[in-house]
Amino acid sequence: MTRRYSIVALPGDGVGPEVIAQGLRVLRKAAERFSFAVQIDEIPCGGHYYAEHETEWPDGSFEKCHAADAILLGAVGHVVDGKTVFTRPGKPYPQPQLAGFAQVIGNRQKLQLYANVRPIKLYQGVPQKISDRFERVWKPDKVDYVIVRENTEDAYSGETLDIPGGKQTPINITKAATERVVRYAFQLAKKRNKLGKVTCVDKSNIIGAHAYFREVFTRVGREEFPELKLDYAYFDAFCLLQLQQPEAYDVVVAPNLVGDVISDNGSFVQGGMGMAPAGNIGDHHAMFEPIHGSAPTLAGKNVANPLAAILSVSMMLHWLGETKQDAILVKAGARIEQGVAELVKDGKHLTQDLGGKARCSQVGDALVKAL
Ligand code: IPM
Ligand code: MG
Numbered sequence: 001m002t003r004r005y006s007i008v009a010l011p012g013d014g015v016g017p018e019v020i021a022q023g024l025r026v027l028r029k030a031a032e033r034f035s036f037a038v039q040i041d042e043i044p045c046g047g048h049y050y051a052e053h054e055t056e057w058p059d060g061s062f063e064k065c066h067a068a069d070a071i072l073l074g075a076v077g078h079v080v081d082g083k084t085v086f087t088r089p090g091k092p093y094p095q096p097q098l099a100g101f102a103q104v105i106g107n108r109q110k111l112q113l114y115a116n117v118r119p120i121k122l123y124q125g126v127p128q129k130i131s132d133r134f135e136r137v138w139k140p141d142k143v144d145y146v147i148v149r150e151n152t153e154d155a156y157s158g159e160t161l162d163i164p165g166g167k168q169t170p171i172n173i174t175k176a177a178t179e180r181v182v183r184y185a186f187q188l189a190k191k192r193n194k195l196g197k198v199t200c201v202d203k204s205n206i207i208g209a210h211a212y213f214r215e216v217f218t219r220v221g222r223e224e225f226p227e228l229k230l231d232y233a234y235f236d237a238f239c240l241l242q243l244q245q246p247e248a249y250d251v252v253v254a255p256n257l258v259g260d261v262i263s264d265n266g267s268f269v270q271g272g273m274g275m276a277p278a279g280n281i282g283d284h285h286a287m288f289e290p291i292h293g294s295a296p297t298l299a300g301k302n303v304a305n306p307l308a309a310i311l312s313v314s315m316m317l318h319w320l321g322e323t324k325q326d327a328i329l330v331k332a333g334a335r336i337e338q339g340v341a342e343l344v345k346d347g348k349h350l351t352q353d354l355g356g357k358a359r360c361s362q363v364g365d366a367l368v369k370a371l
Pocket of ligand 2: 260261264291292
């Protein structure tokens, strides 16, 4: 019997719709090839939608996300008069009612997608753009670790308080949210069976709430995962270390804002944001997305790299296959990843961020053909 999965697609702003279109083509092709069915519901949303409709997305959209088997998100962030607005004009970001907040932060918090899983993996053939040159600086077999970013709290509460002479944004770290995300990271390290090591990256030398995050990490690690090595780094130093010695890492866990920064920074090693997929994972729901950037200057030109979106589809199929116990989906996810690896190794269909001339849709064409 063919199993059917419902997917909500949120293309969003900027290059979001272009890269998601390619991701969906690859998903449909994989469904055809591996004999499963997908029902895709595309919902318009983001800053541009807000600018036109004074609402972030049509009524009932969150309920559709809640009901879907999985969500695929492009990016939010729309430019009006030279300013990026995923926000209601004139109001500071972030506040929960603001445009773009619903899809990214809203879904993460309301669906309790507590682990933002961001693999830093370098495929053979991918160069890094250094100044105006493309060079292969890192060795692919040395770059394969996963950042697990706490995804529901820290500085992302949406609260901004007035204080004498200014504003304050609280950094909230709770026991429950920290325990569940560090457990996720420890379990992942066991499953990967690589270095048997989890690195906690934070700013605990200065932020008390981060010291608490580290304390919970240490306790859960020692009590529940004695077979794993616990490793630590302050996040300023880690920004350098992840470039100097990416091979030293296996699973990295971090509070939300730190995870945000180190995942963008780390993506440089894997060829940039165009190569960096992510999964926002909870116990009952999940949303997959490139690690983010609507890249307004590239939008509408068919030049953005869709591979991060396509790799996000691969992650989505892995997750769906595992949670729904459908081995076909895991296979399909692996096949898509293999297709991406072969495509970049071959080097013929690279977009401009990787030194090539291929258009966004041509990369999609090549992958659809390969499948
Ligand atoms: C990300 C993005 C988001 C974040 C923005 C768009 C709110 O940078 O997914 O990393 O800060 O989490
Ligand atoms: Mg980010």
